[in-house]
Amino acid sequence: MAKSILPFRFRVLHYASTKDEFTYHDILKDLESEYAGEGQFTEKKMTLHTDSLMAVGMIEAVKTELEGDHLLITYKITDYGRDRLKYLPAEWK
Amino acid sequence: MSVGTNDAALAQMLEKHRMSYVKRGLTAGILSGMTWGLQGVLLWSLVLCFGPFAIPYSYSFYAGLVAAVSVAALHDFVASCWILLMDAVTGRIKEIPRALKTKPGRLAVFACLFGGPLGMGGYVIGMYLAGVTYALAISAVYPAIGALLGRIVLKERINVRVWIGIIACLIGAVLVGWAPPEAATSGSQFYLGIAFSCCPAVGWAAEGVISCFGMDMIDPDIAIWIREFFSSVIAMCTTVIGISIFAAAVTGGVEVLDVDGTTVNYALHWYTGWQMFFTAFTDVNSLVWIIIAAASGGFSYVFWYRALNMVGTGRAMAFNVTYALWSVPAGYLANLITPLYGWENGYAATGLMLAGVAIITIGAILVVINPKELFQLRNVG
Numbered sequence: 001m002a003k004s005i006l007p008f009r010f011r012v013l014h015y016a017s018t019k020d021e022f023t024y025h026d027i028l029k030d031l032e033s034e035y036a037g038e039g040q041f042t043e044k045k046m047t048l049h050t051d052s053l054m055a056v057g058m059i060e061a062v063k064t065e066l067e068g069d070h071l072l073i074t075y076k077i078t079d080y081g082r083d084r085l086k087y088l089p090a091e092w093k
Numbered sequence: 094m095s096v097g098t099n100d101a102a103l104a105q106m107l108e109k110h111r112m113s114y115v116k117r118g119l120t121a122g123i124l125s126g127m128t129w130g131l132q133g134v135l136l137w138s139l140v141l142c143f144g145p146f147a148i149p150y151s152y153s154f155y156a157g158l159v160a161a162v163s164v165a166a167l168h169d170f171v172a173s174c175w176i177l178l179m180d181a182v183t184g185r186i187k188e189i190p191r192a193l194k195t196k197p198g199r200l201a202v203f204a205c206l207f208g209g210p211l212g213m214g215g216y217v218i219g220m221y222l223a224g225v226t227y228a229l230a231i232s233a234v235y236p237a238i239g240a241l242l243g244r245i246v247l248k249e250r251i252n253v254r255v256w257i258g259i260i261a262c263l264i265g266a267v268l269v270g271w272a273p274p275e276a277a278t279s280g281s282q283f284y285l286g287i288a289f290s291c292c293p294a295v296g297w298a299a300e301g302v303i304s305c306f307g308m309d310m311i312d313p314d315i316a317i318w319i320r321e322f323f324s325s326v327i328a329m330c331t332t333v334i335g336i337s338i339f340a341a342a343v344t345g346g347v348e349v350l351d352v353d354g355t356t357v358n359y360a361l362h363w364y365t366g367w368q369m370f371f372t373a374f375t376d377v378n379s380l381v382w383i384i385i386a387a388a389s390g391g392f393s394y395v396f397w398y399r400a401l402n403m404v405g406t407g408r409a410m411a412f413n414v415t416y417a418l419w420s421v422p423a424g425y426l427a428n429l430i431t432p433l434y435g436w437e438n439g440y441a442a443t444g445l446m447l448a449g450v451a452i453i454t455i456g457a458i459l460v461v462i463n464p465k466e467l468f469q470l471r472n473v474g
Contacts (some may be wrong), residue, residue: 007311051114
């Protein structure tokens with residue numbers, strides 16, 4: 001049976017738990033099959049979710065570099081973020 | 094934080110990026126207070142003066158109480174329509190069922206029990222039974238309780254300066270709404286009113302903390318739709334019907350009103366609140382003003398939930414109670430509108446109100462004075 005689709009922010013946290021490190025480019029590429037075509041699947045919205053997850057301590061910035069004139073942040077999940085995965089639906093654990 | 098860059102310019106850019114996020118959170122907090130101040134004035138000075146609410150609200154005690162809880166449920170329902178429209182326009186409708194299938198999403202439903210029936214219901218009933226001053230003074234304590242709960246449950250970082258700011262905001266909110274205490278009732282009903290007034294202090298604080306926990310994993314704009322919609326449905330099934338039954342029982346089913354010298358027998362049934370709710374949709378003035386008030390109230394909740402998520406419960410709640418400050422210009426705005434309908438609103442700011450406004454402003458400044466401390470909201474990891 002196919003997994004149900006997670007709310008986007010929760011999916012970003014789950015995604016973080018499957019990667020050692022990631023940028024928003026990785027999320028946009030790897031989650032396209034699940035959220036493509038949705039108005040929320042944008043760089044702007046993605047950045048809001050990663051900023052929020054970073055502010056509450058679930059992911060942290062491990063590297064920063066310049067991409068054109070923009071800042072590209074590489075993140076990784078924290079122990080606190082990993083702990084919150086216990087609230088995932090059973091099919092996602 | 095472990096940023097693996099040796100480039101000071103990049104570190105500075107990261108700080109700027111985080112500061113931009115924090116500033117958006119603080120702006121959302123201020124907007125939540127601003128729009129809630131406007132919503133309150135629109136609801137009490139305009140919506141309740143039209144259609145099915147007009148006579149009960151202006152001339153009755155028990156039917157007026159039914160009108161107040163009914164209009165609160167109506168406000169939440171129409172606000173949920175506005176938020177649904179916003180979620181649709183921004184391509185997030187599908188997030189609602191997804192969120193409801195997860196524990197964090199269902200927490201928003203749980204939170205609405207505290208914020209809606211317990212918070213708003215208790216506030217309206219407390220105001221009726223114990224008087225506006227007592228209800229406002231007791232309920233305005235909610236940011237302090239919320240900050241304390243946020244500290245314990247979410248491990249939020251709140252220093253002494255921010256605590257002083259939060260307390261200044263709630264003292265200012267009490268002063269703006271202060272009037273010589275004059276309870277509408279006495280004896281056991283008055284003390285019942287005091288008890289009901291404690292409900293919002295606990296209810297809104299608990300709502301904020303529970304929602305904040307859920308919004309770590311759910312988009313705040315989705316969580317708030319869930320909160321508003323379920324709050325209106327639950328209020329219709331609990332407080333609206335409960336107060337209607339209470340009013341019908343106390344009055345024996347008929348309240349005799351003196352409407353400008355004319356005696357009116359106002360019938361009260363268990364379904365009177367529902368009747369008011371649905372009749373409001375057939376009265377143009379009621380409908381227009383509830384749509385406007387609910388837009389202000391709905392987006393106030395949107396901003397409040399965003400601020401809770403972005404800057405934490407203590408600060409978001411401190412900003413939310415600045416609605417008392419914004420209710421002053423909103424009161425003067427209502428003074429300009431009501432003559433168009435043939436009556437004077439008669440709102441006038443007193444010296445005490447202005448002192449309260451000054452204290453709120455100082456409190457809010459103390460809360461935001463060092464935005465950098467918001468880069469890491471919690472003591473985790």
